Amino acid sequence: MKGDVRTRMSTEEADEDKQDDLELPFFDFATIVNATNNFSIENKLGEGGFGPVYKGIFVDGQEIAIKRLSQSSGQGLKEFRNEVILCAKLQHRNLVKVLGYCIKGKEKMLLYEYMPNKSLDLFLFESTQSKCLDWPVRFNILNAIARGLLYLHQDSRLRIIHRDLKASNILLDNDMNPKISDFGLARMCGSDQVEGSTSIIVGTHGYMAPEYAIDGLFSTKSDVFSFGVLLLEIISGKKNKAFTYLDNNHNLIDHAWTLWENGTPEKLIDACLENSCNIFEVVRCIQIILLCLQHHPNDRPNMTSVVVMLTSENALPSPKEPGFLIRRVSDEEGESSSNKHTSYSINEVTVSILNAR
The missing domain is CATH 3.30.200.20 (Phosphorylase Kinase; domain 1)
Incomplete structure (x- = not known):
């Protein structure tokens, strides 16, 4: 019973x-x-x-x-x-x-x-397990996450802004199909509402959009930014928060943009995908990622557009320089966030600490 x-x-x-x-x-x-x-x-x-x-x-x-x-x-x-x-x-x-x-x-x-394969991060960031995620599996995962997020933003009875989209909140079933989890920090909006603001910033640094981390402005477009970070991790097999490049304290977003500017985006691809990936498909995904990571929310696509871009071969717009979240938060937080309560994430676990900066 x-x-x-x-x-x-x-x-x-x-x-x-x-x-x-x-x-x-x-x-x-x-x-x-x-x-x-x-x-x-x-x-x-x-x-x-x-x-x-x-x-x-x-x-x-x-x-x-x-x-x-x-x-x-x-x-x-x-x-x-x-x-x-x-x-x-x-x-x-x-x-x-x-x-x-x-x-x-x-x-x-x-x-x-019950999701028998637990969370996506346990596969992506572990050298042995990551080999289980060849490119077709990863491409299926990122497309399915996109469809789930599109449902939250547009097709559910209420518009939902997740606010904590990250690899550890993507769970995998027995067939490695992904499901978005953990709606404890999500916000419900009216059908015509796409944004809001808060003085209590909650979520996980490394996935937060700049306007949310700095000024507490959240929207469907801040979820799009988090989705871009998640896709970047899926393709590279590296954590945005933990990644540093050439001791310059650049995060994974910064590194991806540098490779894109240099015309070598394929260098971002996880080495274990070498024998399974379609280079054209992966590079197209990297371009979509950079569009999701644009610094200004209005420059980012909505999830309807993202799903179309992922499932078609139509020409894509050229991305501008993205929001380098970690660097800019560090530079600007003294002025922009002085009246904000902020949450900090330790080891990718969402922890709310109500202390003003």
Whole structure:
């Protein structure tokens, strides 16, 4: 028995009698404890910004993943409720499906479909595992992510800005098909709204668009920038945040632009793709990436255009110099971000720290 199915959750921090319709099944705590062998270390899949994730198996054999909200997470309840509400409304083959939630006392959990190959970063940035990702697999992954993001921005019931798109938030099923996960930081917008602003900047440095990292301005175009960084990592097999070139403190974006300007973009390609890639296709993807990474949001394509560019051979516009995120944030943060709260990411885990710079 998987526990009673309900569609309401009480908010302990507010009026105990107040109930919110969340449109997701409720699972009782005892069922989850049994499925995870009391959250044993052997069943732990990883650690996210708001708590650990465990594998569970129901008595009928169904495998699940459970995100257990850390009790010490300062903003955890808000992000948890946000994700429950969002995931009840989102259904797409390239989004991780949420099966339900559990709340008992201070315990708050989300139940997801189990993704046996875990996250994309575990393949991309590990020398042995990266060899499993030949070019056809990577090209399928980047196209599927693009379609998932297009759904969020345009085709879902509400326009969704993810705000934390990165390799560790792309999960892979048994056939290496990708699904976007972790909507704790996402924002819902009206159907005619494409941007917003915040004084609390959350996300992962290395993937943030300049206008968001510096001024707190987020939009569908800031997601496009993050998508460009993600594609850059998929093609190169290197992390944007960790990459430095010739001791000049240039990040991967800077390096890609330098190669493009020098007419040698193929030097960006992961060495393990040498025997499987279509050079024309990869170089075209690099050009699309640079268009996504333009410094000014209006210069970036929307995801509709990106999907078309990825699936056609039409001529592409020439990119301008992209936003060199790490360098410019370092140079400008003293003036531009003095009144902003900022989140920092340690080891690619999203962590919100409410300290003004």
